[in-house]
Amino acid sequence: MAPEPNPRVLYAKIPSSQHLIPGEHLVYDPAPTIDLECPLAKGQFLTKTLLLSPEPYMRERLRDPAINTYSTPMKVGQPLVGMALVIVLRSEKEGLRAGEYMVGFTPWEAYTVQPYVDARVEYKDFPSYTFDMDSLILKPVQDPQGAFPWPRFCSCLGVPGMAAYVGIEKIADVKPGQTIYVSSGASGVGSMVIQFCKQKGLKVIASASTDEKVKFMKSLGADVPFNYKTTPVAEVLAREGPIDRYFDNVGGEQFEAAVNNMSLNGVVVICGAISELNIPREQRYGNISTLFHRRIRVQGFLVTDSPDLLGRFFQEIPVLLAQGKLKSEEHLFWGMENGIAAFLSLFDGTAQAKPVVVLDPKYGASA
Amino acid sequence: MAPEPNPRVLYAKIPSSQHLIPGEHLVYDPAPTIDLECPLAKGQFLTKTLLLSPEPYMRERLRDPAINTYSTPMKVGQPLVGMALVIVLRSEKEGLRAGEYMVGFTPWEAYTVQPYVDARVEYKDFPSYTFDMDSLILKPVQDPQGAFPWPRFCSCLGVPGMAAYVGIEKIADVKPGQTIYVSSGASGVGSMVIQFCKQKGLKVIASASTDEKVKFMKSLGADVPFNYKTTPVAEVLAREGPIDRYFDNVGGEQFEAAVNNMSLNGVVVICGAISELNIPREQRYGNISTLFHRRIRVQGFLVTDSPDLLGRFFQEIPVLLAQGKLKSEEHLFWGMENGIAAFLSLFDGTAQAKPVVVLDPKYGASA
Numbered sequence: 001m002a003p004e005p006n007p008r009v010l011y012a013k014i015p016s017s018q019h020l021i022p023g024e025h026l027v028y029d030p031a032p033t034i035d036l037e038c039p040l041a042k043g044q045f046l047t048k049t050l051l052l053s054p055e056p057y058m059r060e061r062l063r064d065p066a067i068n069t070y071s072t073p074m075k076v077g078q079p080l081v082g083m084a085l086v087i088v089l090r091s092e093k094e095g096l097r098a099g100e101y102m103v104g105f106t107p108w109e110a111y112t113v114q115p116y117v118d119a120r121v122e123y124k125d126f127p128s129y130t131f132d133m134d135s136l137i138l139k140p141v142q143d144p145q146g147a148f149p150w151p152r153f154c155s156c157l158g159v160p161g162m163a164a165y166v167g168i169e170k171i172a173d174v175k176p177g178q179t180i181y182v183s184s185g186a187s188g189v190g191s192m193v194i195q196f197c198k199q200k201g202l203k204v205i206a207s208a209s210t211d212e213k214v215k216f217m218k219s220l221g222a223d224v225p226f227n228y229k230t231t232p233v234a235e236v237l238a239r240e241g242p243i244d245r246y247f248d249n250v251g252g253e254q255f256e257a258a259v260n261n262m263s264l265n266g267v268v269v270i271c272g273a274i275s276e277l278n279i280p281r282e283q284r285y286g287n288i289s290t291l292f293h294r295r296i297r298v299q300g301f302l303v304t305d306s307p308d309l310l311g312r313f314f315q316e317i318p319v320l321l322a323q324g325k326l327k328s329e330e331h332l333f334w335g336m337e338n339g340i341a342a343f344l345s346l347f348d349g350t351a352q353a354k355p356v357v358v359l360d361p362k363y364g365a366s367a
Numbered sequence: 368m369a370p371e372p373n374p375r376v377l378y379a380k381i382p383s384s385q386h387l388i389p390g391e392h393l394v395y396d397p398a399p400t401i402d403l404e405c406p407l408a409k410g411q412f413l414t415k416t417l418l419l420s421p422e423p424y425m426r427e428r429l430r431d432p433a434i435n436t437y438s439t440p441m442k443v444g445q446p447l448v449g450m451a452l453v454i455v456l457r458s459e460k461e462g463l464r465a466g467e468y469m470v471g472f473t474p475w476e477a478y479t480v481q482p483y484v485d486a487r488v489e490y491k492d493f494p495s496y497t498f499d500m501d502s503l504i505l506k507p508v509q510d511p512q513g514a515f516p517w518p519r520f521c522s523c524l525g526v527p528g529m530a531a532y533v534g535i536e537k538i539a540d541v542k543p544g545q546t547i548y549v550s551s552g553a554s555g556v557g558s559m560v561i562q563f564c565k566q567k568g569l570k571v572i573a574s575a576s577t578d579e580k581v582k583f584m585k586s587l588g589a590d591v592p593f594n595y596k597t598t599p600v601a602e603v604l605a606r607e608g609p610i611d612r613y614f615d616n617v618g619g620e621q622f623e624a625a626v627n628n629m630s631l632n633g634v635v636v637i638c639g640a641i642s643e644l645n646i647p648r649e650q651r652y653g654n655i656s657t658l659f660h661r662r663i664r665v666q667g668f669l670v671t672d673s674p675d676l677l678g679r680f681f682q683e684i685p686v687l688l689a690q691g692k693l694k695s696e697e698h699l700f701w702g703m704e705n706g707i708a709a710f711l712s713l714f715d716g717t718a719q720a721k722p723v724v725v726l727d728p729k730y731g732a733s734a
Contacts, residue, residue, distance in 0.1 A: 009706040020714075026707045051731070052703075052724035054710040070669065080710070085730065108706055110726060127609075129631035131671055147689035150730040155721035156695040157685060162670045165680045170673055171666045186696075188721030195693055209716045216720070220694055242494075259657050264496035268665045290626050291667040298635045298665035299538050300658040302437065303529045304498055306537055313532045317524060322514035326562055327587055328523040328555075336419075339376040339475055340393045343421040343447070347387075349576045353583070354522035354555030357419035359477060363452065363517040364418070 003033035008079040008109035014064055025062065026080070034111045040092040045114050047086035047138070050101075052108055053154035055188075056272055058082050061133060065121070070293035072126060072133045078119040079107035085153045086112070086138065096140070103153050104138035114138065129294050160188025163271055168196045171269045172245050176201030181237060181258055184249035185222060186213035189271060193247045194220045205240050207233060207254070228254070237261035247271060329353035332364050370400035375446040375476035381431055392429070393447070401478045407459040414453035414469065414479050414505070420521035422555075423639055425449055428500060432488065437660035439493060439500045445486040446474035452520045453479070453505065463507070470520050471505035481505065496661050527555025530638055531614075535563045538636045539612050543568030548604060548625055551616035552589060553580035556638055560614045561587045572607050574600060574621070595621070604628035614638060696720035699731050 012027040020026060040046060057071065058080065065073045074081060084106045088098050107116050115137065123132040141153065155161065167189075168174060180197050184190040185206025197204050198221040206222040208214055209229050217225035224240045234257040237243060246258040246268045258268065270291050291298065303310070320326045331352040333342035336359060345351035358364030379394040387393060407413060428441045428448075441448060451473045455465050474483050482504065490499040508520065522528065534556075535541060547564050551557045552573025564571050565588040573589040575581055576596050584592035591607045601624040604610060613625040613635045625635065637658050658665065670677070687693045698719040700709035703726060712718035725731030 007703040009703060009710075020711060022707045022711065026710065028704050028707055030704070048727070050725075050727045050729075052706060052709070052726065054706070054713055054722045054724065056713050058710065059714065080706075108703070108724075110703060131669060136671075144685070144689070148685075149732070151697040151699065151723040151725070152688060152695055154723040155697045156688065156693060157681075159670060160721055161684060161695075162677055162680055165684065166670050166673045166676050167668060169676055169679075171668050186720060187718075188695075188697075191695060191720070192693070210719075212719065216696060259661075259663065262657070262661050262663055264661050266661055266663045268663060270665060270667045290629070291665060293667065293669075294626075294629050294631050294633055295667045295669060295672060296626065296629055296633045296635060296665075297667075298637060298658060298663075300637045300660065300662045300664075301534065301538050302498060302660075302662060303526060303533050304503075305662060306533045309533050309536055310529055312536075313529055314524075317528060317532065318511070318515075321519060321523065322511070326523060326559070328519055328528075328558065329553075329583060330518040330522050332518065336374040336376060336475070336477060337395050337397070339419060339421075339447075340389045340395055342419070343376075343393065343425065344387060344389065346421055346423050347426065351554075352577075352579065353553060353558070354527055355421045356518040356521040357421065357475075358417075358518070359419065360415070360417045362417075365516070 003035050004111065005030065006032040006034040006110045008032060008107065011062060011074050011076055011078060011080055014076055015062060020059075020062065032109070036089065036111065038113065040090060040113065043093050045091035045093045045096055046089045047102065047106065047112050047114050048089050049084055049086050049106060049108075049110055049112065051085040051151055051154050053083040053085075053158050055082060055159055057159075068127050068130065070129060071131050072121045072123060075119045075121060079109050081105055081107050081116075081119050081133070083136070083154065083158055084108075085141075085150060101141050101143055102138040103141045103158070105134070105136040106138060155188045156192050158188070161192050163189045164192030164196060167247060167269045167271050168193060168200075172247065172267055174200055174202055174245055177203075178244040179203040179205065179241060180245040180247060181205045181207075181241070181243045181261075182222075182247045182249070183207055183228075183233075183254045183258075185217045185220075185225065187249060189249055190247075191216070191220055194222045198222075202245075205236065205243065207236070233257040234260065242266075245269065330356045333357045334361070334364070335359065370402050371478065372397065373399040373401040373477045375399060375474065378429060378441050378443055378445060378447055381443055382429060387426075387429065399476070403456065403478065405480065407457060407480065410460050410482075412458035412460045412463055412481050413456045414473065414481050415456050416451050416453050416473060416475075416477055416479065417468075418452040418518055418521050419475055420450040420525050422449060422526055424526070435494050435497065437496060438498050439488045439490060442486045442488060446476050448472055448474050448483075448486050448500070450503070450521065450525055451475075452508075452517060468508050468510055469505040470508045470525070472501070472503040473505060522555045523559050525555070528559050530556045531559030531563060534614060534636045534638050535560060535567075539614065539634055541567055541569055541612055544570075545611040546570040546572065546608060547612040547614060548572045548574075548608070548610045548628075549589075549614045549616070550574055550595075550600075550621045550625075552584045552587075552592065554616060556616055557614075558583070558587055561589045565589075569612075572603065572610065574603070600624040601627065609633075612636065697723045700724045701728070701731070702726065 007030040010027045015025045061074045088100045182193045186208040204222045205224040206217045207228040214225045241261040242263040342355045342357045374397040377394045432440045455467045487501045549560045553575040571589045572591040573584045574595040581592045608628040609630040709722040709724045
């Protein structure tokens with residue numbers, strides 16, 4: 001049989017700036033061919049790629065491997081690797097037959113002998129918070145037989161849908177009657193977040209970059225869809241908020257506007273920071289990317305929110321103190337006339353320990 | 368009886384910049400007097416102030432009342448109000464006798480007829496996330512009878528101790544063997560955090576601004592006490608980390624350094640942002656103050672952390688989709704040769720919906 005063309009998209013060069021240039025860093029390469037009757041070893045199978053799913057997290061993988069982030073990098077000289085729908089053409093793998101559909105990671109090329117190993121990096125060299133992207137292997141899926149179109153496997157049934165689902169079910173802790181703000185509301189993730197939240201009885205504010213996307217968000221049920229290019233986010237949130245939840249797909253200024261319009265005990269779900277993916281790491285705003293990469297929880301609190309704990313505090317701590325099991329120091333300021341100096345010492349570094357203003361010397365003596 | 372001097376510290380003027388000037392915004396006023404035999408109405412009592420406790424949160428209250436934050440503002444023309452130890456001199460309040468000690472909010476003056484109401488603001492005018500500072504009323508405490516010195520009531524038994532306790536017990540979720548970083552480790556809060564964490568079996572890294580404070584932190588048991596003015600925080604954390612928890616007392620650059628050196632699923636406890644209290648609100652870094660004021664939780668996550676949920680996802684979502692209960696749109700790019708354009712559309716706003724690259728037209732047809 002004559003060789004078939006096997007066009008691919010190559011990751012040709014590590015971007016030195018954050019700007020990806022087609023033809024330089026990413027190269028369409030129509031030249032390769034493949035013999036579809038090529039021999040397959042035991043365990044191998046040949047797939048034909050049907051749908052490719054470009055996703056923002058892929059950008060993070062196109063980097064100098066010396067930079068550690070949450071994902072393993074892609075390999076220069078190999079095709080891009082990403083989520084895709086494939087069909088099995090031939091199989092020497094037990095339990096897998098020709099004609100089956102699969103979703104998972106595959107190189108951006110027309111045909112592939114699986115498992116595709118040339119793009120794999122040595123996972124062992126990465127820190128513990130790094131996710132081994134090569135572990136997202138192809139898994140069989142059912143033919144929907146017309147119940148929904150195939151591209152759904154790359155949107156609401158793919159990574160975007162899963163991200164919306166996990167973010168809402170596991171992280172956001174939403175309740176009926178709450179107000180949520182979703183940035184990138186017309187995106188794969190955002191469009192699912194809007195619908196999940198409407199099904200759960202929330203008021204949904206959602207933004208996107210064009211009026212057409214605003215219409216789409218309205219059709220999904222968003223209560224306050226708006227175009228952030230023509231209406232400032234802060235203005236909409238001030239008018240329609242406060243918001244109880246923020247599902248953050250972008251980071252940057254929207255994060256700031258959202259936080260400034262949050263109600264008490266608000267929750268920000270950091271799903272991504274797409275606005276930061278294409279800017280240099282050192283310019284990224286307030287570490288949002290790292291919060292996301294390392295699944296960090298940030299929790300503001302006030303002492304006065306926990307009256308129950310304060311009861312325990314007054315039972316336990318004076319005892320430990322009297323028993324000498326806790327140490328403490330105070331920086332004593334003597335007399336009301338030194339009160340201002342005592343207060344300002346908190347901010348200029350002159351307080352040597354917790355400042356206390358002693359108005360009656362008897363009560364400062366043994367400190 | 369001759370009137371007694373009743374010196375006080377006045378909140379004389381709202382600071383227009385963030386710089387507090389003694390004699391202008393805060394004024395020591397030795398002139399007032401009080402008749403200690405003055406008549407007391409039913410429910411009133413006369414206190415003598417013994418110890419005053421200057422605390423960072425007080426700075427936030429010294430502001431234009433039009434600015435909403437987590438606390439009610441102080442009143443210009445009235446003494447500062449803060450936590451203090453007082454002794455009851457005379458009482459017309461049921462159940463309260465002369466000679467009793469009390470801790471709570473009182474004006475910065477030598478003697479006070481309680482309850483002191485002149486500094487109270489109208490709480491009803493503030494948003495729901497505002498804490499009514501005037502609700503922290505004086506409560507009786509026991510004479511420690513030498514078991515510990517009196518100033519402890521303004522440090523480890525006062526707001527700083529409570530903040531450390533609530534932060535560690537309720538928010539930080541610490542486990543033996545973990546590594547925690549504490550900024551402002553020699554402060555009232557920090558010194559307790561160090562000790563609580565050592566008692567719980569953590570490795571404690573702690574920073575302060577002088578070598579003397581470093582010695583104090585060492586005496587409290589800190590494993591890696593250091594002076595951040597002479598050794599960069601990022602350098603210490605890179606060497607001694609990664610850190611699992613960060614107890615943030617300062618915000619600003621330390622927050623950034625801490626996040627950059629955190630392990631997977633790290634937790635940042637935002638107790639305060641003292642580095643931001645004296646700078647203009649619009650220059651405050653990454654909204655840390657607001658996260659703290661509104662007790663906001665920020666949670667980074669990756670889909671791949673929740674394999675259990677993904678099982679549910681694939682049970683529930685395809686059904687909803689087939690039933691028409693979920694909508695989805697994709698932006699289809701046709702052919703491998705448009706793969707790069709599809710990928711870049713994620714970042715330049717040209718993707719109208721989730722991009723999908725269709726390699727076989729049959730699988731893109733019905734989208």
